Each structure stands twice: as structure tokens, then as C-alpha cells.
Amino acid sequence: MKNLVGIESRVEQVITLIGLGLNDVRYMSIWGMGGIGKTTIARAVFETIRSRFEVTCFLADVREQCEKKDITQVQKQLLDQTNISCNAIYNKYDGRTMIQNSLRLKKVLLVLDDVNHEKQLENLAGEKDWFGPGSRIIITTRDVEVVKEQEVHETYKVEALVESEAFNLFCSKAFKRSKPSGGFLDLSKKVVNYSGGLPLALKVLGSYLNGRPIVVWHSAMEKIKKSSHSEIIDVLKISYDGLDSTEKNIFLDIACFFKGRGKDYVTRILKGCGHDAEIGIDILINRSLVTLEQETFGKVTLGMHDLLEEMGKQIVIQESPSDASKRSRLWCYEDVDFVLSQKKENKATHSIILYNMYRVREIERNWGDLDRRDLSFSNIWQLKLLILDGMTALILCDIPCTLKVLHWIYCPMKTLPFTDQRYELVEIDLSYSKIVQLWDGKKFLKDLKHLNLSGCYKLKQTPDISEVPNLKTLYLVECKELNYIHPSLAHHKSLVELNLRGCSSLETLADKLETSSLERLNLCSCYRLRRLPEFGECMKQLSILTLRFTDIKELPSTLGNLVGLSKLDLAALESIVHPVSLGCFVGLKKLDLSGCNELSCVPYGSHGLESLTVWDSSDNSNIVGLLSSLSLLTSLSSLKLWVSFPTSKEYDLGHLASLTDLDLSCNSFSRVPISIHQLPRLKCLDLNNCSFLEVLPELPSSLRELRAEDCYSLDASNVNDVISKACCGFVESASKDCEEILQIVIHGKEIPAWFEHQEQHNTVSVSFPQNCASTETVALALCFLFEDETFSNEQPSMICNGKEFISKSLLKVSSCICSENLFIVCLNGYYFSNLLSQHNRFQMLFPNIEVQRCGARWLVLRNQTSFLSNYVKVQLSEKIIYIGQRQLSVPKVHYIYHFPIKFILNYIKGFVSAASNYSASWILSQTGSLMTLFQPCSTVESIQHHIAVKPTFVEYQDLLEDLEEKLSSIANTEE
Template structure:
């Protein structure tokens, strides 16, 4: 008979796995003893009452409690079981617990038949006759309990395994293990917030039930829950193995007890041997290898930090029997890699929701937090950043404290981290090599959140070997890399700060690193620097942000002595002219967003990295030798001349003096042979570049953008390693230098808005160049013929070169060219060799009016517009822009079908009246068609079936759009200011067709068209600037696909917007303001509109229909406390000011799409 379990079993706290109920004189020293040992060996925590308990006539409270706190009651029915009133009372209690607490009852019929127990026959009947003769009043309860128990499925020993006791016991143990499996999992996972999904991933890695021997590693930062996860997995599956051991704190115990002792503990546990002695590691290894090789074991090695520990505890798979699983937890990923652990799982921190749930368990126990603690709880969640250890420690500390004490502790955390948290985290640091400790402290104090490549360059300047050092810190879970930036958990960073403070006995002047604005200001203003200081990073903007945050959050304390009232002007720092003199070991100095009152007379000679935004001096100090200087970044400085004469700076690789508006000339660079990057962007007074720059053999980047008074460059350059040259905006620069030698490493050349009238023929020596940008070079008259020999050139931009009338005839020799941009130029002819450009993807000739005019003058018959002699060779072309090229009917419009890869076509601003049916319909890959401003176009041509976007705004002659309803993938249609369109029924048909397409393509949709009618399909309507949706219960389901909007308006200024999902688009934000059942309100936003160029609509009624997938609105809200089904109302509106006349909206479900 299947037992019915109660849901309360999942919340009841069990102390024992099994309670043994039996008649002592029948089976205690035989069957029960053997069964008890077998259960214990499998790690099944079993309660067996001792002989001295069964002396009274009633069950003791301790025994009652043992029954109540056991998951399973194992009842051994023997011949004399019913003779004992004690046993019968136990049985009644057990059956009560089964019915109340969901306890599992497993009967074993040792030497009696189940029917004898059920019907109280034979010895059971005799026992009841005796009890009845003595006038016992419990007979009815006993009979009911016996009958219920005998009807349960269990083990009938005489009919099981041929009554072989050993086999029967093995079968019973296996049955108990099976019943415990699910129970343990549910109970242990009950309060493990955020662990369930992680457990499932590790279970999958373990492959329980399959053969072979598998090692699985779990790594992550201290306090993230590695041990907890391994423990609950161990508890859930250990019973499925022949032997199991969870070896806690291997790192700490190996230091204190020695590895041989850990070998003893491991083997004793798995082999169930008491008083095992191992004399040395070699003996322990041999015993591991020989005693476990045929045994299916589960072994957890917790907090391993050295390969030696694995070598003696779990060296090889061959040490263990088939089906064995070894789980290793560590902070060091590389340790797992080095040991050939095949499957590795990285622990994640908790989400904000999970963090709040865990924190509440410790801070409020079973009590729900009151509203007054919500803000402070949120601050703790932000501070702990998902680290379970910190949440538990702080939650426990704050439990039972009042609001004032909470505020005090939260404020104190900003200055002093909790000691218990630091003690747990610090071993991660102490286990590092000395040089890696320096890298860690530098990152903690200066570089968290910075780009990895930039940080690597800085650390390389200190000779710290950062490539391997950063990798080590990642492997040891001290840092992570995300989107190319180095990130460090806030509490790990605070540990680093704490270490720096502790080493200096909390005296800022003795800190090795200064990073707090108040400490730096204090030390510099009072000339209190010492030789201990190695690095300083001052950023006053961060300090101002912190002050503003404190004021907003009402976090003031009695420690604050004053606050500047005008925060935006607090940028001055008093610095003594000799403040840096005592800092003889200073290697890193960064000052930003701070006005320094005095110029430094002395800078330490040990400086490797100097970055001073707004450097106050006219030049570097004369005494500064800079022998170790690698990087010099003095943006927005007052520098006039960096140094006079020649200065030997052999280590210098990087100079950036951008926006130094007083800089007149560059210094002599002959003493900086290793310079790799020279950035002088927007040095508006710069008139001269020293000729020595042309000899910098290692220069990779030369950036002189917007140096508007720069008139000359060195006459020749031989920068053999130069990769990028930027002269954009140097509007007085007329002559490009001759290129003396091959510069095949130059890949990008930016010459926009310069005064060059030509490029030298030696440009062909830039044989590796990939990008040349000459846009807005208004004096440029021609390109050198040698440019066609640049075999690797991919992008050529000559747009807005107002004197450029032709392109090289042999243009087709640019075999790698992918992008050719000639917008708004007087080019009169496209060379016929363009058809040879097999790799050309983008061709833009927008507003090239002379192309059309040339055609008119060169042919006698009526103009056919722009003509290409052959388009068939442009097999890779995906984008063609010939808008505003005075194209009339015929010409190129007849040849477009020869472009098989074309995906985007702009024909806007031209004067044709129609497009031949075969021309565009044959472009099977065309997705976007631009026809904006085609004022003579009367009807749409036949379009490809796969078309997605049509933009035909300001097509004032357009009268019909009925043919657009047949394109299943159309999702954006813009027809603003097409005032001859009046067919509202056709809009309904178009919208229905677009909705059908959602079943295949889950995209956004939009139609903009003249008119003022909201289709009947929209269920919520309102005249005005918003619309309200009243929500049904459980409105948010898996079948909700999105939100549809209809807005009638008279005026709108369109602008490019970006919301993280759409490309920059022509549209505006729509907000959903929601209200929950308990009065909470919030706002979420998305963008609706039409992709295209800028335009505006004024004094003309238009209707915009749009659909937005639900994920666009709701995905950013998934981590909030309230789910969308807690909402009772939504108000849709826009924050953009426009004259909206009416709104309509509808929730779009799957059925709406199917029925469209």
C-alpha cells in the first residue's frame, strides 16, 4: 500500500534518519544488532533504544521525542512484539507521526506473517487476551495501529531472499536509502537560498548512476557557499556509495594536523576502521591505492589550496572503484586544472532577491521585517554584493537590534568591515606570492573597474609580470574579468584596503597606497609624505559623489565635522611645492578632477606612471630625471613646452597631452626611442611638431586630432611600426609628409577635415593600410593613381570632398575594398572597373547630384538617370545608398536585379515615378527599402517576399498601399506625410498581416501613417495623453507575447534613441507606470517608432501603431520583489512632449496572433 506523505514533512526538523522499534528479547542481540550496524555503515543516522530505557511501564519523553524527530520508523514485528505494552505504545505514537508529520513507516515481519499482525492471531492474539484480562483500556488503539501498520508495504523476511538474513538486511538498507534520497534533498535544500539551480548543475556534472571515476571541482571566492553546496550534495547522495567521507577544511587542517592525519581520517571514515594509524605519507598513499580501488566511494575534499594535498588524498582515478565521485572545493581554479579535474563549476554570488531572502532569514528569523528596515536592508544587500557569508554574518549581528543600532552598524561598515568577514576572506590573500600580493593591492586600491589592457600596461611598468599575475588572481577567485574590465567583489576590495591600513597601523602617511581623497589631501597639504608611499590615486569627483549619496540617504554621523555647501566647486587641493620630496618610492601618481594650488618643484625619480589631469606647471620640473617613467598623461594641462632640449627618458612609452591648450610645440623626442603612443588631441595652440617624431621607430599611435593651428609636419616620416595615424580636424595642415620607407604596419589613416589638396604618390608605401578616411577634405581635388595598389584597403571614405570630381580609373584593383563612401561629392562618373570589386559590401553615393547631371548631358534621348555599365560583379554588395542622385525612370533602376546580396537599398530623394516590377522583386535578400522623399512615386513596386522595412515618408504622390499586405515578414512601415493615403481598412489588413508574422519572427512592429482613427482591435482607448489598463488576475502568463499601442498625434520631433534592444531608431519612449495590489508604483520604459533618418511632423494628424515584445518591458523588472502578476493597473504614456490626441493599447497573447 502506498503511503500518503504530508507536506509538513518538508518543514519538519528531523534529528534521525531511522527509528528502530523492536521487541528486545526477540531480536536485540541478533537481527537488530546486524541491521543497526549496516545502517550506520551507510551513514544512516539511526536511533536504537537501549535496554535501560525499557524499564518503566510508559514511554519516556526522550523516546517520544526520538520517534517524532525520525524520518523513517523501522518496525521489526517479531513473535513476542505484542506482549510488550511498551512496543505497542511506541507503535501507536509512530502511526500518529505518520499521519501528522508525514513520517515514513517501514514494517519488517521477522518471524510472523503480516496477517497474524493485522488480525492479531496466534501469538499476537494470545498477547491481546492477556492484556484484556488485565483490564487494559488501550486495546482499541493498539488493534488499529497494528492493522494499519500491517497493511503497509515492507519486508516479509521468511519470503524475502530465501530468508538469508544478510541478504535481507542488505535489501532493507537499500530500501531505506531509496526512501531517504528524496526526503534528504527536500529538507537540506529548504533554507539554501540560491543553491537549487547550482546543485542541479553539479549533479549533472557528477553523473550519478554511471560508471567510471569522476572528479568534479567547485571553485569561487571565499564565503560564496562552496562548502555549503558540497555539503548538501554529499548529504543527498552519500547513501548511494559503499563508503563516503566529507573532509572539511583541508587547507587549515593540513597545516595544523598534517596530511598523514587527514589520510587516517579519510580511510577510517570510508573503511569504517577505528584507531587507524598511518606512520607516513607514503604508507597512506599505498593504503589509499590498495584499499579503495575496488570500492565505490564518495569523497569531498573541502577548501584545498595546494597540489600536495591532492597528491596524497586523491591523486589518481585508479585509486578508486568504478562509480566513485570525488568533489574538490577550492578558491584556486588553476589547482583543479593542474590536477586534471575534468569538470569544473564556478560558484555564483546571489542575486539581489536571493540576497534579501537569505539576509531576512538571519536578520529577522521567522519575523517578517517591518517597513522601517527596508531601506537599511537594501543598503546591506548592496554592500554584501551577493556574498552569502557576509549576509549571514551581518544578518545574525543585526538580529534583534533596533533601528538606531541598524543605522549605526550600516554607517560603520563603510569605514570598517566586519572582522568575522575579513578573517574568512584574508587567507585568499596570504596564500599569494609576494609579487601577486602587490598586484592584488594595486588593483584593490587603484584599478577596480578599469580596462584589463590598461591595467596590464600600468603594472608592466612596475615590472610586476601582470599577465600571469592577473591570471593567478582570477584563478584564485579574487578578481573577475567582465567586458574587458577587471572587477573585484566589494568585500574582497575592502579586505585589500584593510590590509594596507593594518600594515601602517592606520596612519595614512605610512600607507603604501593612498586612494581616499581625504587621506591624500591631508598628507599633501601638511607635507606629511613618507618613503612608505608607493602609489596615490586622487579623484575628487568620486568624493563629491559619496558626499551627495550620504546626504540623500540621511547617513550622517557625529564624525562629520563639516560639509561643503557648493559641491560642484570643491575641486581645489592644497599641495606643498615639496609635498612629493619625501616619497622616494612613489611609482604611481594619478590626480583627476582636482585643482592643485601649487606646482610641484620636485617629482620622485622612481615614478613609472604619472597621470595628472590639469597639471598646473608650464613644464616638468627641471630636476625630474624620469629614468623609470613609462607613461606620462597630462591631459588639460598648462604645459607650454614639456621639456627643453633633449631629455633621456629611455623607458617612456606613452605621452598624452590632449586638450593642453597652451602647448605650442613638442619637445625633442630623440631621447625617447621607446615611445609607442603620442596623443596630442585638441592642443589648439600647437603649431609645430619636432622633426624627431619622424624617427620614432617604435611609435604605434600618433594622434593629432583637432590641432587646428598645426600647419606643418616633418617633411618625411619613416615610422615603420606605426599602426594608426590620426590628423582629423587639422584644418591648416596642407601638406602630407613624404613616406620615405615602407610602412606596412599602418592600418588606419584618418585625415578628415584637413587642408590637403592631394596625397603624395608615396602613399602606396602604406601597403598594409585598411582604412583611409578623407571625408570633408574640401581642398582635395584628386586621389593619386598609386592608391589603387593598396591591396589590403577595406574602407575608403571621400564623402563631402567638395572639389573631388573623379575616382581613379583602375578602382577595381582595390581587391579587398569592402566600403566605398562618396556621399555629397561632385563625382561625375563611376569607373567601369567598379564591377571588379567582388568584396565590396557598402557603396554610398548619397547626394551625388553630378552623377545624374552627367548622364543628362552625355546622352541625347530623355534622361534615364544614373547608369552603371555593369553591376553584376558586385556580388557581395549588401548596402547601396543612391538617395538624392537625381535618378529618373530607367537607368540604374533597371539593373538592380544584378545585386544578389543586397539587403538595404536607399532610393530616397529621387524623381522617378515608378520602379520596374522585375528590378527590386528579384532582390531576394532585400530587408530594408528607403524611398523617403520620392515625391513623384505613385505606387509601390513589387517587393521581395522577405522585405522587413519600408520607409516611404514624404512620398506625396503615393495613393495606394494595398499590395503591402501580402508580405509576411514586414515589420516596419513608415508613411508619414503621405497625405493622399486614406484607406483605413487597408491599415487594418496590414496590421493583421504583421501580427501573423510574429508567430515566426518575435520582433517589434510599427506603422506610421496619416490619419486619426484607432482600429477597433485595440481594447483600451482614451482621448488624451495616456491610457489605463485594468489587469485581470494572472494576466502575465507564458502566452503573453507583448504590448500593442496606437497613438494619434499632431506634432512630433523624431530623434535617434537607443534602449539596448533596438538599433538607434526614429522613435520615442513609451513608459508603463504600474501599480501593485499594496499600492507600490514603478515605471518601466521601452522605445517604439520607425528606424530611419531625422524628420518632424507638425500640424498634421498621424497614427502610430506599434507592438513591443513583453520581454522588452518586463525583462529589466524580473529581479524586483514584485512579479508582474502583483500589478493591478498599468498606465501607458510617453515622457516626450508631443501633441497626442488619443491612445489605444492591447495586451497581445498567442491566441491574438493565431487569430489575426
């Protein structure tokens, strides 16, 4: 709930209504008008209480998903998000049964967001007996009538923000602070008043007015006055009207076509159409018209509120309400059918996109001809963007000369109907199509930059690209029948990336490659490829060469011409004995020799390597020489050794002084080389699935991540010893970088006794240690044991006294965790110092993972005097510390505490936030008490004087910036 104005109290109300202490199954609805914050509240409630449930699922945008997909696909998504594997769902009745059978014995938290029809509820959460005791189903909707057929226990109506909340939210967007700049106070109050307390309108308007001159504010006010409070879209359109023509076009494209699509994908298409996409999208994000959504596995997609999406589509429809042929964009199947059937001149439409697979099949059935329907776009004179993904019953009769981007995945055609005229195409994507030959002879496509024919299983040869001078990328992945590469490719001067992965029929590439701009060449899994081409002297740009799983016997001597090579993958080239000297590759950083069983040493000249991978599944006698030659690699930072270590010799890895990542997983040794303790920079050690490993050596204090899952032979006492020493070593070394944490996943069946505070499930209570002079000289080690083997795509979160305090991205837990593995995390007080009290509760939330037991232990830095010398000194001269509404007792009157500057600033910010609910006189009276706690070197008088002459609440809030500047200068002076 960080940075969410007015949310906390609403979340508390919803949680109270939902009755978490009751063991029955309960439905609850959250309803209100669009843009009021229903989804935001539901998401915050979900994140707050999810740890109390066995299975959780937040199913977003139910209305939109049901419009775009068959209900069975939505049912399957629900099951997938609860980590329940299921085969295809053939009809909605099977889906209902599968949901009931999968969840009826589990305590479930299910949020169905934006439901607009009772049938959606009927098919996704139809009856109470679908869910186990204690389950909670939360439904957000604009229409309370939708849930009347369901037995809903509680209904929460989301009201508009109160005036103070609305004012704060608006100011945070319009001024990036909590109060208006000079001269804008009255105008700000008027905007807030006319916005009706709607969070969406406040954010959009505030972002639009940010940095604008006062004349623009007056103009916006006039437009707002003309709209009634209920016409929110008219209010939102003010921000749209303030965009320039390019930004408007990008906004409309996203609203009509690209909501929910990957940012990189959309950016590339819009650039192909001639838009400055990167800048335009950033402006829309800054104006709160578009959001970035982080999906699982790191993909970033473009999000947009459904009201803004509706506004964008309405703007396009209003271009010509009764005649779709006069609209700029078409995304509705019926409209496209109408326009194409008219066969009349069309100068308005420039974009047509149909890529909804479920609706595609439906519309094709309605058209009646599943075998063929000829499409002609010759009358659409300005068509630039055409996407027909999945339309398998259509035949393209012509390609408009004006077309910039053509995407047609699963295209049924054998070739494209190019003529001799000149085309403006920038990108063609015909992935997984029936294309046999893209075009015949030469085609002049001077603007074409990207060509993707991946998965075209009938493609036998690449086209002649001699008249395609600006082609940058050519993807031919998994073209199983491809057996001929046109000679024009070997001499192309602009090609940057060529991907032939999985072209299993390809036997030869070319006699000689002279592609001077080529940077990436992927020949992985070209199983019949026996010979590499010679490389011309001009190929200095090639940086990544992937040859794994080919039948190449030897490397050409001209490989030395690739002076820019930084990554070379020779994995599974079993016959390679003496690869060419790597001395000429001065920039080579990554080398993969996995499965090169005949190799007896690291190739000569590889001393500059930063990453090396060696894998050998056989009892290879050459491995002795290979391991011995590692001493040459003094720059190595990442090493993967999946080999059979000879038991007769202890191998010294201590000379690899630059090594930060060491992967020894899946090895059969019983002991890890003890020399790893001598690696001064080692951060990550991977020993997963070393099932014969019995003992771990002492680990270096620099270690921050240890993975030893499924090491079944590890001695329990050794595990306990390793954990305690690793945590203690971390405390002493982490003071150099307070933002680091230590994470360990290791085989174990019970929490080690070293964790002196232990409790059931995922929460443990600990009192602050009495022998610690500061929260910055203490660390906390937490240990978790899981119930059963389980799987989750989501990262856990850390909670201290009810507040999340660490970024999920920092916690690197395996997605599949076995019940006989322990997860240990050790972190210092930097992360939670401003949340601590005398008695504390720490909790780790694992989505959809049940924690059996957890433990905790405080760790105090031994040499506190040295550590504290770089921190601002703070004298506590009172027995009571006021932190907002909470009081902390101080045992003695005169203690000297030491805090880093970040802690002091967080402390004051927390006080300012808490004080916002009190009168100016109370604030002023408490400020003096507060500031006597902070007496850093000869500056307290100036700060107290500054506060004393700031008598009003609004002026008081402005103090924070001044305090930050003063305290920062103090910290710099102290250091």
C-alpha cells in the same frame, strides 16, 4: 530575475506592499544589513513595474555619490536619468525646485538606492507634492532610522535566504549546478549554515571554493567558525586570503581607486604598473569579488559591492592605522596632505590617487593657497602610480624615478620637472592642461608607451621623442596652437597610433613619414593642412588613414606604399578630382568620399571595397557617373549614398549581390530604386528623413531592419502594404535562422488595420492560432504607436505572459522617437514557444516612453511540412499537459506536434524547476506522465527506465544533464 535565487517571492511581496492600484503618492523603504540583497530586490521590482509609470529613475549608490559629489550634481543626475534637460544647478534649493517643477505632474517611479542620511532624502525626494498622482518612491537603506522623518507608507525588511535558497545559491557558485559533487554535501551544508543566509557571502565563498580540494574547504570552515554571523567582512576576507599576491594587489587597487571606472582604462593603468591585469580581473570576476557593469552606449565598468570595497580599504588602513605614510595606497586628501607635509622617508606608499573634482576644490580651499602649493615626492621611494586629476593649485617639484603612471588632467604647469636621470614612466596623461612644452631637449624614457596631451590648448610643439624608443600611442587631439611636429616623430619605429584630430594650426606634418609600425593616422579637422608627407616604403602597417576636413588638394603618389590600408577617409576634400589609383590597396575595405564633389567615378581598383560612403550636398553633375560606376563594386556589403539622385534615370543597384546595409537617408527622391528588391542579402535599409519619399517598393525577404522615420510624404496605404508584405516575407525566410527578428520604424499616424488585435497603451492580448501545428511554425507581428516625441537612452524589453524573453541588445529602436512614427517588430516562435498558453499577453516596455496604442497579428508558415522535417517528432497521447503547476488542455487525444530540441530541453528544465517545491513521490508520479508526451524515435523506453531507477529528489535533479545528452543525440540522428 533570471538566475536570481530567492528573489521572485520577495519581489512579489514588495509589489503587493507598494499598492500599485492606488492613486496617491507613496514612499516605501527596503531595509536590511549590507550584502542581504536590498539593491537586487529593488532593481528587480523596478524592472518589473516600470512600464506602469510615465517617468522612471533608478538612482544607484546614493551614499557613495553624495560622498564624492556635491548634492547638486546628484540632483542633476536624477533629472538627467528622467530625460529632463536642465542647466547647471547652483545650489541644493534650486535643485529641489527643479525636481518638483519637472515631476509634479508626472507619474514617477523613483528608486533611491543605499540612502544613509535624511538630508539625501530631503534634497532628492523631499515632499509628496514633488511627484504626480500614482508616483512611487522606493528607498533602500541599511538604517531604518534614516526614513523615519519621511512619511513612509510601507517598510519591507529583507530577511536572510531560507536554508534551501541559500543552499541552491551556494551550489550554483561552488559547483555550477544545483547540488554538490560527491563528498562535499556535508561541508556545503556547514558553509551555508555559517554564512547566515547572506547572498553576498554565499556567492563570494561559493566562487572561492569552486574547484578547490577538500583540504581547502576544511581550512575555510575553520576560519568561518572563528567569525560571528554579524562579522560578514571576516567571512568575505576568506576569499581575499585565497588570492595570490598579484590578485590581492589588483583587488585592493580596484577597491581603493577604480570602482566604477572603465574596465579598459583600469586594465591599461594596472598593466602600466606591472600587473597581469586581464587575467587578474577575470579571476576576481570569477570569484564574485568584482562585477562587470554595462553602462549606456556600451561602456563596461568595474563594479564591486560596497562591503567588499569597505573590506579592501580596511585592509590597507590596517597596514598602519595611525600613520598614513606606512600605507601602500593613499586616496584620502587629508592622508595625502599629512604624508607630503611630513617630508620624511617613505618606503611603503606606491599609489596616490586624487581625482574627485568636487572634493579637490574643497581640499584646495582648506589648504588656503589657491595660486600655488609645491609638492615633492622625492621622499616617497616606491611611488609607482600618481593621479592628480583636477588639482589646479598644485605644482610638482619633482618626478620620482620609480613612477610608472602619471595622470594629471587640468595640470596647471607649463612643463614637467624632468631631470637627466632615467625614469620608469610607462604612461603620461596630461589632457586639458596648460603645458606649453612637455620637456626641453631629449629625455631618455625607454619604458614610455602612451602619451596623451589632448586638449592642451597652449602646446605649440611636440617633444623630441628620439630617446623614447617604445612609444606606442601619441594623442594630440584638439591642440589648437600646435604648429610644429618635431622631426624625430617622422622616423619613429615603434609608434602605432598618431591622433592629431582638430589641430587647427598645423600646416605641415613632415616631408616624409617612415614610421614603420604606424597603424592609425588621424588628421581629421586639421583645417590648414594642405599637403600630405610622402610615405616611405616601410609603411606597410598603416591600416587607417583619416583625412576628412583638411585642406589637402592632392594625394602623393607614394600613397601607394600603404599596401596595408583597409580604411581611407577622404570626406570633404572638395578639390580632389582624381585620387590615386586604389588598385595597390588590395586590402582596402572602407572608403569615404563624402563631399568629394569633383569626383566623377569610383576610383579605379576599388572593386574589393566592402564599405563605401558618398555624400554630396550640391546639384553635382558628376553624380551620374559616380552612381553608374558602382557596378564595379561586387564585394560591397555596406553603402551610404547621401546624394541627389537625378530624377531622369532609374539606377540599378541589383548587381550589388553582397550588399547587406544600404543607407539612403536624407535624400530628396520621391521613389526608392525598385532594384533593391533584387538584393539577396540586404539586411538593413535606412531611409530616415527622406521627406519627399512617396512610395516604397517591394522589399527583399532577407530584410531584417527598415528605418524610415520622418518620411512625411509616404502614402499610408503603401505603408500598410509594405509592412504586411515585409512581415509575411520574414516568416517564410526566417525559418532558416530562427534567432533573427524583423524591425521596422516607419512614418505613420495610426496602427494599420492589418494588425487585427489592437489595444490602448503597450499591451495586447492574443489567442494562439488554431491552424498552426507548432509554436515553431508561427510568428508574431507587433506594432506600437507613441504618444509624443520623446528621448530615451535605454533599450526596450519584450514580455510574454509576464516573462521577459528577448535580449534588449537585439531591439534596435532609435533613442528619439516621434509620435508620428510606428515601431514594428516581427519574431518567430523560437523566442517565446516555452511561454505560450492558449491566451497570451504581449507587452513591450519602453523606459520613459509612453505608448499610445499597440497591435498584433499571428503569422503562420505556409509550407509547414518542409520546415518540420528537421525537428524531433513528439506525440501527445494525453489530454492534459503538465507544465509545473499549470495544466494545458489538448483538443484531441492523438495529435502529432513537432518541436526543436531547444524547446524540449526548455520544457523539461521548466518542469524540473517547478518540481523543486514538491515531494519525491509526487515528482516520480508526474515524471511518467510527463515523459509519455515526449516519444522521440525509439528512445522513450530507455529514458523512462532511467527515470524509474532514480527515486530520490537529489538524484532526480541530476537527470537534466543525462536528458540533455540523450535528446541531443536524438536530434542529431533525426537531422
